[in-house]
Amino acid sequence: MTKRYPGASVAVDALDLEVPDGKTVVLVGPSGCGKTTTLRMINRLVEPTEGRVLLDGRDVRQSNPAQLRRGIGYVIQQTGLFPHRTVEDNIATVPLLNGWRRAKARARARDLLKLVGLDPALARRYPYQLSGGQQQRVGVARALAADPPVLLMDEPFSAVDPVIRASLQDELLRLQTELRKTVVLVTHDIEEAIKVGDLVALYRPHGRLAQLDTPQRLLGMPVDSYVSDFVGFDRGIRRLSFFRAVGLDLQTQPIVGTDSTVAKALSAARDAGQPWILVTDSDGKPRGWLPAARLAPLADDTPLGNVPSDGFGHTFTVETDSLRAALDAAVLSPAGRAIGVDSTGRVAGLLSYDRLQAAVQAAEAAAQDAEPEPRSMPT
Amino acid sequence: MSWSWVSGNGSLIWQLTRETAYLGVVPALIGLVISVPLGIAAARWRWFSPPVLTVVTIIYALPSLALFIALIPALGLSDTNVIVALTLFSLCIMVPSVIVGVRSVPEPVRQAATAMGYSELRQLVQVELPLATPVILAGLRVAVVSSISLTSVGQLIGVSSLGYLFIDGLQRSFPTEIYVGLALIIVLALACDLVLVGVRRALTPWADRS
Numbered sequence: 001m002t003k004r005y006p007g008a009s010v011a012v013d014a015l016d017l018e019v020p021d022g023k024t025v026v027l028v029g030p031s032g033c034g035k036t037t038t039l040r041m042i043n044r045l046v047e048p049t050e051g052r053v054l055l056d057g058r059d060v061r062q063s064n065p066a067q068l069r070r071g072i073g074y075v076i077q078q079t080g081l082f083p084h085r086t087v088e089d090n091i092a093t094v095p096l097l098n099g100w101r102r103a104k105a106r107a108r109a110r111d112l113l114k115l116v117g118l119d120p121a122l123a124r125r126y127p128y129q130l131s132g133g134q135q136q137r138v139g140v141a142r143a144l145a146a147d148p149p150v151l152l153m154d155e156p157f158s159a160v161d162p163v164i165r166a167s168l169q170d171e172l173l174r175l176q177t178e179l180r181k182t183v184v185l186v187t188h189d190i191e192e193a194i195k196v197g198d199l200v201a202l203y204r205p206h207g208r209l210a211q212l213d214t215p216q217r218l219l220g221m222p223v224d225s226y227v228s229d230f231v232g233f234d235r236g237i238r239r240l241s242f243f244r245a246v247g248l249d250l251q252t253q254p255i256v257g258t259d260s261t262v263a264k265a266l267s268a269a270r271d272a273g274q275p276w277i278l279v280t281d282s283d284g285k286p287r288g289w290l291p292a293a294r295l296a297p298l299a300d301d302t303p304l305g306n307v308p309s310d311g312f313g314h315t316f317t318v319e320t321d322s323l324r325a326a327l328d329a330a331v332l333s334p335a336g337r338a339i340g341v342d343s344t345g346r347v348a349g350l351l352s353y354d355r356l357q358a359a360v361q362a363a364e365a366a367a368q369d370a371e372p373e374p375r376s377m378p379t
Numbered sequence: 380m381s382w383s384w385v386s387g388n389g390s391l392i393w394q395l396t397r398e399t400a401y402l403g404v405v406p407a408l409i410g411l412v413i414s415v416p417l418g419i420a421a422a423r424w425r426w427f428s429p430p431v432l433t434v435v436t437i438i439y440a441l442p443s444l445a446l447f448i449a450l451i452p453a454l455g456l457s458d459t460n461v462i463v464a465l466t467l468f469s470l471c472i473m474v475p476s477v478i479v480g481v482r483s484v485p486e487p488v489r490q491a492a493t494a495m496g497y498s499e500l501r502q503l504v505q506v507e508l509p510l511a512t513p514v515i516l517a518g519l520r521v522a523v524v525s526s527i528s529l530t531s532v533g534q535l536i537g538v539s540s541l542g543y544l545f546i547d548g549l550q551r552s553f554p555t556e557i558y559v560g561l562a563l564i565i566v567l568a569l570a571c572d573l574v575l576v577g578v579r580r581a582l583t584p585w586a587d588r589s
Contacts, residue, residue, distance in 0.1 A: 043494060070496035080491025084509045084585045093495050128587035142495075152494075 002050040003037050003207070011037040012048075012207035019199075021149075022180040024172075026193040029203030029210075029230075035186045037207070039152050042184065043072045055150065070094050073143030073151040073181070077158050079135045081127040087113070087138055088123040094146040105145075112141040117171055133164035137171070144179070153185040157192065169196050190231055194219065194238065202227055216242040220367060240324035243363040245316060248326065248356075250340050250349025255280060256304060258287055263300035266292060276335035279309050284346040286312045289335045315339040318348045323360060326351055381555045392544075396563050399540040403527030404571060406462050410469030411519055417470075418477020419503065431474060439471035443532045451536065461533035468529065469522040476518025480511030513586055516579045523575065524568040531564065541567075 003012040012034040019025045027035035040046040041053055044065045053060045060068055081090050089096075091112050092105035100108075110120045116137040127135055136156065143151055157165045173196060176183065187193055193200045194215040201212045204226060211223045219239035222228035228235065254268035254277045265277045269292045277295075281287045288309025295307065313332040316325040318340040329338035330353060338351040385392070421428040446464045454460040484507050492506045531542030541560045548556030 045490070045494060066496045066498050068496075069494055072494075074491065074494035076487055076491055076494075078485070078487035080485075080487035080494075082488060082492070082506060082510075083485075083587075084506075084583070086585075097496055097501075126585040126587075128585070 002048060003034070003041065003046060004049045010034075010207050012041070015051075015207065015209060017201060017209070017212065019182055019184055021182050023198040024176060024183040024185060024196055025199045025201060026197035027184065027186045027201045027203065028188065028190055028193040030205055031188060033203035033205050034207030035201075035203050036154055039154055039184055039186050042150075042152055043069050043074060070097055070146060071148050071150070073146075073148045075136075075139045075143045075151070075153040075156045077155040079127070079139040079159075081135055081138060081142070083127050085126075086123065087125050087127070087130070090127065090138060091141045091145050093142055094148075098146060108145060109141070112145055113138075115144070115175070116141045132160045133168065136160055136164075136168055140172075140175075144181075149182060151181045151183045153183065155186055155188070158187070158189070165192075172196055194241075202230060216367065220364070237324060237327065240327055240360065241322045243323040243360065245318055245321045245323055245326045245340070248318065248323075248340065248351060248359055250318070250351055251337075251355070252349050254278065255347060255350070257284075258282065258303075258305045260304050261300065262295045262298045262302045262304065262307070265290065265304055266295055274335075274337075276337070278312070278335070278339065278347065278350060279304055280347050286315060286339050286341070286347050288312050289333070310334050312339055315341045315345075317341055317343060319343055323356065323363065327356060330356060380558060381553075384553075384555050385559060392559065392563070395539065395541045395543055395560075396567060399527060399530050399542075399564065400567055400571075402458065402461050402465065402530040402533065402538070402540055403567070404523060406465035406526050407469045407473075407519060407523040409462070409466045410473045410522055411515075413466070414470055414473035414477045414518075415508075415515075418474050419481055419508075421474070422478045422481035428478060432478075435471040435474050438467050443468065443529050444535055447533060447536045456537045458538055460536065461530065461538045464533075465526040465529055469526055472522040472525065473515075473518050476515050477511065480514030480518075481507055483514055484510045513579060513583055516575060516582070520572050520575045523571045527568045527571065528564060531560070 002010065002014050004010050015034075015038060017025075017038070027038055029035050037046055041048050042055070042060070044060055047061070055068075055072075082093070085093075088106045088109040091109035092100075092102070095105040095108055096102065106123070110123055113120045113123060118134060118137050118141070122130065122134065122138075127138070130138065136159070139156070143153075157168045160168065169192060172183075175181075185193075185196065190202075193202075197215055199212060200215050200218050202210045202218065204210045210230075211218060211227050213221075216239060218227065219231055219235040219242075222231055222235070232238070251272065253272040254265070254274055256265045256268055256277060256279060258279055258281050265279075269275065269277050275292050277290045277292060279287045279290055289312055290304070290307060290309045298307065311334070313334065314329055316329045316338055319342065326338050326340070329340075330336065330351060333339065336353065338356070340348045340351055342348050417431060421431045443464065446467065447460060450460045450464055454463060488506065488510065489502075492502045497506065530538075530540040531545060534540055534542030534546055541564050544556040544560030548554060548560070
């Protein structure tokens with residue numbers, strides 16, 4: 001579809017975009033690139049100049065606009081909450097428009113408050129009595145109230161501070177695993193797009209698509225320099241977020257318990273050919289790094305517990321973290337090696353740069369095999 | 380100041396006060412009823428706003444006495460004459476208030492209402508007008524106070540109000556009457572204003588007063 005405004009340049013240019021059911025598609029690009037216009041054409045806040053929008057195979061222009069919109073959830077940046085209505089009545093807006101009885105609509109509103117992680121005691125408050133993050137959650141609850149299959153979100157998290165924004169993004173991901181709505185989200189923040197999107201549509205200025213792809217492939221195979229510049233210089237490292245650490249080949253030496261001796265530690269270091277030894281406590285949790293050079297002058301039977309060790313930075317959890325977390329742990333480790341732990345915090349093994357690199361290459365190759373050609377757009 | 384005059388003329392003073400209250404409040408309320416549709420239309424259709432505002436400004440520029448006299452051929456020396464004139468004056472305050480009130484509805488709220496699936500009329504009645512209420516009521520407070528004060532001019536065409544005390548006091552060189560009239564007009568205006576503040580609080584519990 002295309003949207004032209006009289007006397008202005010083209011807002012959306014011959015866009016062809018298919019949003020799969022139950023997936024989150026993020027429209028991202030510089031300001032004025034037509035991403036918001038695209039979003040608004042879906043619920044007829046803007047009508048396309050050419051082309052059409054199909055919802056479940058049906059042209060949206062065949063529906064009465066008000067009726068159509070009640071079936072599509074909508075969340076906007078400044079929340080757009082109704083200041084004169086309590087939280088519960090805000091959330092109940094669409095059910096009430098659909099003719100529900102007030103008591104039933106309010107009961108539904110309270111369920112939704114819980115769903116978006118808010119205390120139902122907030123139901124009787126007015127929007128001005130809530131924090132920015134709470135208001136934004138109410139906005140999401142309001143959009144979900146009539147259980148629409150489609151959710152449109154226009155820069156939903158841009159007006160809150162970074163910490164709240166991250167928690168709202170996590171909340172959206174959690175909700176999506178539960179609800180599986182078809183979501184179209186607009187943002188100018190590529191990090192947000194990569195974090196929350198199943199697919200990312202990156203726009204060029206003047207309403208053309210540059211690349212429509214999974215976040216992983218957008219980072220790994222940008223179609224041109226515009227895309228790679230937009231994605232950012234550290235896209236290689238960020239892409240590691242999509243590779244899991246679970247299959248990593250970890251080393252189990254040199255790791256010694258705090259009740260062991262200097263002689264055993266030095267022999268473990270020698271066997272592994274490593275200058276740094278990881279000392280664990282009696283539970284098997286990391287206690288600190290010891291350089292072999294510090295142990296050499298000490299008597300062989302000195303208990304390791306008596307030798308001060310260096311801090312171990314932070315660890316990565318093998319079962320749940322990504323290669324990015326593993327790399328980060330390696331970079332911050334004084335020994336240059338990352339400590340992998342299990343879900344209880346016990347040391348599972350050590351990861352060197354060499355083995356990390358081998359794992360990255362293997363993961364890249366697997367990703368390439370899965371889908372060989374980037375889905376580029378005509379420019 | 381002759382307190383014996385005050386105590387001896389209680390029933391007259393009470394009657395004049397009631398007449399003033401009636402002549403002051405009724406035009407402001409009629410003005411409110413007329414202004415709401417006019418103001419909404421002017422806020423919605425941009426071209427309609429300049430002519431409406433020009434007309435109300437011209438009305439406001441008219442001397443009140445001239446307007447009372449101009450209405451005599453049609454309405455005579457009656458309460459109706461004063462009520463019509465003061466209603467016209469109250470429009471000068473109320474119409475701009477309604478326009479500003481409706482335009483003060485935040486754009487994201489308007490957009491959200493449309494996107495939720497409100498029809499235009501329902502959005503106006505259930506979202507935009509409630510949100511315009513504080514501004515409209517602020518205008519009504521000014522309109523009521525100013526029309527209470529203008530009732531006394533109506534006395535010049537013989538329509539009874541506290542204005543009687545000014546004219547009678549002047550003619551008889553009896554300042555007590557003038558002081559009493561002045562004090563009661565101020566008290567009446569403050570009382571009406573207080574009532575409207577209460578109305579606003581009751582209607583807009585959602586407004587952030589911090």
